[in-house]
Amino acid sequence: xxxxxxxxxxxxxxxxxxxxxxxxxxxxxxxxxxxxxxxxxxxxxxxxxxxxxxxxxxxxxxxxxxxxxxxxxxxxxxxxxxxxxxxxxxxxxxxxxxxxxxxxxxxxxxxxxxxxxxxxxxxxxxxxxxxxxxxxxxxxxxxxxxxxxxxxxxxxxxxxxxxxxxxxxxxxxxx
Amino acid sequence: xxxxxxxxxxxxxxxxxxxxxxxxxxxxxxxxxxxxxxxxxxxxxxxxxxxxxxxxxxxxxxxxxxxxxxxxxxxxxxxxxxxxxxxxxxxxxxxxxxxxxxxxxxxxxxxxxxxxxxxxxxxxxxxxxxxxxxxxxxxxxxxxxxxxxxxxxxxxxxxxxxxxxxxxxxxxxxxxxxxxxxxxxxxxxxxxxxxxxxxxxxxxxxxxxxxxxxxxxxxxxxxxxxxxxxxxxxxxxxxxxxxxxxxxxxxxxxxxxxxxxxxxxxxxxxxxxxxxxxxxxxxxxxxxxxxxxxxxxxxxxxxxxxxxxxxxxxxxxxxxxxxxxxxxxxxxxxxxxxxxxxxxxxxxxxxxxxxxxxxxxxxxxxxxxxxxxxxxxxxxxxxxxxxxxxxxxxxxxxxxxxxxxxxxxxxxxxxxxxxxxxxxxxxxxxxxxxxxxxxxxxxxxxxxxxxxxxxxxxxxxxxxxxxxxxxxxxxxxxxxxxxxxxxxxxxxxxxxxxxxxxxxxxxxxxxxxxxxxxxxxxxxxxxxxxxxxxxxxxxxxxxxxxxxxxxxxxxxxxxxxxxxxxxxxxxxxxxxxxxxxxxxxxxxxxxxxxxxxxxxxxxxxxxxxxxxxxxxxxxxxxxxxxxxxxxxxxxxxxxxxxxxxxxxxxxxxxxxxxxxxxxxxxxxxxxxxxxxxxxxxxxxxxxxxxxxxxxxxxxxxxxxxxxxxxxxxxxxxxxxxxxxxxxxxxxxxxx
Ligand code: FES
Ligand code: FES
Numbered sequence: 001x002x003x004x005x006x007x008x009x010x011x012x013x014x015x016x017x018x019x020x021x022x023x024x025x026x027x028x029x030x031x032x033x034x035x036x037x038x039x040x041x042x043x044x045x046x047x048x049x050x051x052x053x054x055x056x057x058x059x060x061x062x063x064x065x066x067x068x069x070x071x072x073x074x075x076x077x078x079x080x081x082x083x084x085x086x087x088x089x090x091x092x093x094x095x096x097x098x099x100x101x102x103x104x105x106x107x108x109x110x111x112x113x114x115x116x117x118x119x120x121x122x123x124x125x126x127x128x129x130x131x132x133x134x135x136x137x138x139x140x141x142x143x144x145x146x147x148x149x150x151x152x153x154x155x156x157x158x159x160x161x162x163x164x165x166x167x168x169x170x171x172x173x174x175x
Numbered sequence: 176x177x178x179x180x181x182x183x184x185x186x187x188x189x190x191x192x193x194x195x196x197x198x199x200x201x202x203x204x205x206x207x208x209x210x211x212x213x214x215x216x217x218x219x220x221x222x223x224x225x226x227x228x229x230x231x232x233x234x235x236x237x238x239x240x241x242x243x244x245x246x247x248x249x250x251x252x253x254x255x256x257x258x259x260x261x262x263x264x265x266x267x268x269x270x271x272x273x274x275x276x277x278x279x280x281x282x283x284x285x286x287x288x289x290x291x292x293x294x295x296x297x298x299x300x301x302x303x304x305x306x307x308x309x310x311x312x313x314x315x316x317x318x319x320x321x322x323x324x325x326x327x328x329x330x331x332x333x334x335x336x337x338x339x340x341x342x343x344x345x346x347x348x349x350x351x352x353x354x355x356x357x358x359x360x361x362x363x364x365x366x367x368x369x370x371x372x373x374x375x376x377x378x379x380x381x382x383x384x385x386x387x388x389x390x391x392x393x394x395x396x397x398x399x400x401x402x403x404x405x406x407x408x409x410x411x412x413x414x415x416x417x418x419x420x421x422x423x424x425x426x427x428x429x430x431x432x433x434x435x436x437x438x439x440x441x442x443x444x445x446x447x448x449x450x451x452x453x454x455x456x457x458x459x460x461x462x463x464x465x466x467x468x469x470x471x472x473x474x475x476x477x478x479x480x481x482x483x484x485x486x487x488x489x490x491x492x493x494x495x496x497x498x499x500x501x502x503x504x505x506x507x508x509x510x511x512x513x514x515x516x517x518x519x520x521x522x523x524x525x526x527x528x529x530x531x532x533x534x535x536x537x538x539x540x541x542x543x544x545x546x547x548x549x550x551x552x553x554x555x556x557x558x559x560x561x562x563x564x565x566x567x568x569x570x571x572x573x574x575x576x577x578x579x580x581x582x583x584x585x586x587x588x589x590x591x592x593x594x595x596x597x598x599x600x601x602x603x604x605x606x607x608x609x610x611x612x613x614x615x616x617x618x619x620x621x622x623x624x625x626x627x628x629x630x631x632x633x634x635x636x637x638x639x640x641x642x643x644x645x646x647x648x649x650x651x652x653x654x655x656x657x658x659x660x661x662x663x664x665x666x667x668x669x670x671x672x673x674x675x676x677x678x679x680x681x682x683x684x685x686x687x688x689x690x691x692x693x694x695x696x697x698x699x700x701x702x703x704x705x706x707x708x709x710x711x712x713x714x715x716x717x718x719x720x721x722x723x724x725x726x727x728x729x730x731x732x733x734x735x736x737x738x739x740x741x742x743x744x745x746x747x748x749x750x751x752x753x754x755x756x757x758x759x760x761x762x763x764x765x766x767x768x769x770x771x772x773x774x775x776x777x778x779x780x781x782x783x784x785x786x787x788x789x790x791x792x793x794x795x796x797x798x799x800x801x802x803x804x805x806x807x808x809x810x811x812x813x814x815x816x817x818x819x820x821x822x823x824x825x826x827x828x829x830x831x832x833x834x835x836x837x838x839x840x841x842x843x844x845x846x847x848x849x850x851x852x853x854x855x856x857x858x859x860x861x862x863x864x865x866x867x868x869x870x871x872x873x874x875x876x877x878x879x880x881x882x883x884x885x886x887x888x889x890x891x892x893x894x895x896x897x898x899x900x901x902x903x904x905x906x907x908x909x910x
Contacts, residue, residue, distance in 0.1 A: 004250050027295075031296075043212075044447070046450040047449065048834075050833060084207075086209075087203035097206045101801075101802045104418075104803075105367070106204075107212065107367075109206055113206060143847075148842070150842040151841040151842045157418055158840065158845065159805070160805075160842050
């Protein structure tokens with residue numbers, strides 16, 4: 001006979017607010033957000049780390065929230081799409097996506113936006129990518145750098161060039 | 176409103192709102208994560224339980240026994256639905272296989288059980304405890320092997336299985352230049368980002384589902400039929416859809432199982448198909464084998480054109496109609512097409528973005544490229560020489576508009592086609608072999624009736640309601656633009672509500688018919704509302720001018736808000752079509768230009784540039800229309816280079832059934848893409864003078880990529896996708 005689920009308490013700082021949850025330890029961070037906190041802006045496209053729809057920013061870094069258990073994030077600060085802006089008060093990246101039509105169905109979009117915001121910080125911090133010519137030099141905001149770094153976020157509607165335009169605008173890159 | 180004579184001047188022609196590159200009105204919701212998709216509706220009904228689908232582990236056979244004891248005893252389990260305990264179920268008119276299998280199993284991952292539990296984790300764990308014993312039967316899974324047993328299918332969506340004009344055999348035999356080649360396209364998966372998902376809730380006999388579906392009325396009808404309840408007891412809502420591409424045209428297992436699970440558990444149930452279940456549980460674009468024969472005169476006139484296609488499907492299914500475009504795209508006095516259908520026991524084959532043409536153009540447009548080369552003609556020029564302005568099978572039927580030649584010329588000019596080297600393997604960029612390819616784009620424009628309801632309230636706000644869906648196509652926005660244009664309002668004064676089966680029945684989203692038909696339906700409702708406003712004010716509606724939130728006649732002017740009054744005004748109407756699509760052939764055209772680079776050492780292909788020049792009627796919103804085009808072009812790149820559901824021919828399933836192994840294009844694969852819309856209006860299509868856009872973009876792209884690879888390398892690959900293993904042995908030697 002299977003055992004009763006193991007429950008555990010976890011407390012996280014979600015979009016600046018302390019949220020305390022008692023969770024089945026098998027609950028992913030993604031499901032904790034979507035099913036327990038009702039923060040459904042973060043999407044589930046695959047639940048296996050293959051699509052990027054569930055991207056959120058944890059302690060400043062973008063992660064696939066489907067690939068991590070919620071209880072591993074005790075005390076962590078988590079930023080979701082809801083924490084970036086609201087329809088009335090869009091984050092610059094959200095506004096740029098609207099302006100450049102960086103989406104179609106919208107399902108990959110929160111993941112793309114969270115990913116883009118954190119990705120620009122990675123460039124700023126000097127983290128090289130697969131396409132960086134010089135691993136020691138400050139990475140440039142080329143279209144190819146952006147495309148490479150965003151490739152974990154699939155968009156089947158394929159708004160790719162528009163997404164790159166939106167990110168470029170926010171990053172101040174001339175297109 | 177009946178549309179049976181070509182449109183004349185109407186308020187849409189003002190192009191004050193229509194035709195403007197307006198940002199999507201649902202953009203702020205989508206970019207902030209506040210647009211509600213099916214699985215996320217915590218708000219609609221309390222106490223939702225979680226359902227987890229178990230898929231069949233064999234492709235064909237029977238369930239010998241199911242042991243639910245362990246699963247039922249697992250913590251949190253509320254109910255388990257199987258065919259044994261679900262009661263009698265019907266089958267939706269548009270489904271080939273049943274959506275809940277058992278005892279007979281028709282395909283791999285056909286649903287065999289739904290486990291409902293308090294939490295997702297509990298449902299998933301319990302689902303792994305469902306023990307199913309199967310008795311396997313032999314199945315057919317290999318199209319090439321089944322080809323000779325293929326029969327003649329019934330007449331389908333695109334016409335009869337066999338067509339013939341003139342004497343193809345004789346003309347082909349007599350042609351001085353001939354081509355006879357066979358091409359294959361693989362099974363493909365829609366791979367939309369939002370999995371099929373549904374929340375179902377019963378209220379006595381009444382069932383409400385929040386789901387993700389392109390065709391609300393079809394879903395409601397087929398759900399009622401499957402459950403054996405009356406259609407008016409079912410409500411379907413689908414305001415936001417995370418992609419469909421044809422994969423959500425039909426009722427699928429998530430809806431039926433959520434409804435059954437909710438009945439069994441006595442409370443609302445939510446179900447999403449897990450990603451690894453989707454490819455084999457739902458529908459896919461079926462693989463094809465296509466033989467194309469072209470005969471031409473030495474100066475490049477096609478005299479004989481033949482296209483045969485073989486595909487497979489479950490018993491009772493239909494063919495992939497890959498020959499359709501060949502009946503219309505090029506002139507030739509002697510022509511034939513044929514479709515044959517084999518029985519295959521893979522998951523159900525069905526529509527995926529531009530069914531028929533997408534696969535057919537993948538083959539035809541390589542064949543045209545090959546033929547141009549044999550003739551020593553530029554492939555752009557060869558296509559131009561064989562243009563036709565009439566339906567080649569019925570020359571008395573002209574095209575309503577056909578500007579393929581202009582698309583080819585404009586595209587060639589913009590792309591710098593004159594820099595292409597006709598001889599393959601001549602352009603080098605370091606160790607990259609560079610090549611350019613071209614293909615025509617072609618997809619029919621379909622007319623289908625569509626209705627809407629429109630309300631004007633005392634604040635001067637207009638609300639449109641129709642069961643139309645927005646699957647990323649921009650329906651919300653173009654419908655709002657239509658109403659704003661018609662009523663003389665700014666777009667902010669229009670609210671649009673979609674995807675609810677209690678709203679008037681629309682054309683829905685499919686076959687690139689959504690944009691033109693749904694807005695034409697809204698146009699019709701607006702005409703009625705204008706009449707109601709005019710009548711209330713005692714104005715002659717034909718002369719009243721609707722502009723700036725006012726209705727004007729002579730020097731009288733009344734605001735719409737005032738005209739509506741406290742009680743408001745309501746109008747409902749739809750568009751219906753006469754025989755303009757019989758008298759005229761209505762199609763959309765384009766030309767795709769692609770530049771690729773192939774690594775001379777590894778055979779890796781990268782797309783470097785893409786351009787599509789399109790003529791597809793009035794563009795209602797250039798921003799969203801362009802997005803449709805680039806999205807389709809990208810899906811075409813996937814079709815050309817990576818996308819293939821790999822069949823395990825022994826056990827009968829698609830092996831690479833997730834997003835890690837079914838490779839769709841990602842950011843790094845897609846360069847800047849150019850789209851040019853020719854200035855076209857088509858008064859024969861509808862009062863909107865628009866046509867389809869969303870599928871034209873995928874038709875031909877893959878062939879343009881294939882032709883570019885040939886131009887780069889001299890290696891002709893006729894079997895998609897063109898992966899590096901098909902190139903590497905045959906790449907030119909580099910010094
Ligand atoms: S849902 Fe997490 S990567 Fe797809
Ligand atoms: S907008 Fe639909 S998947 Fe990206």
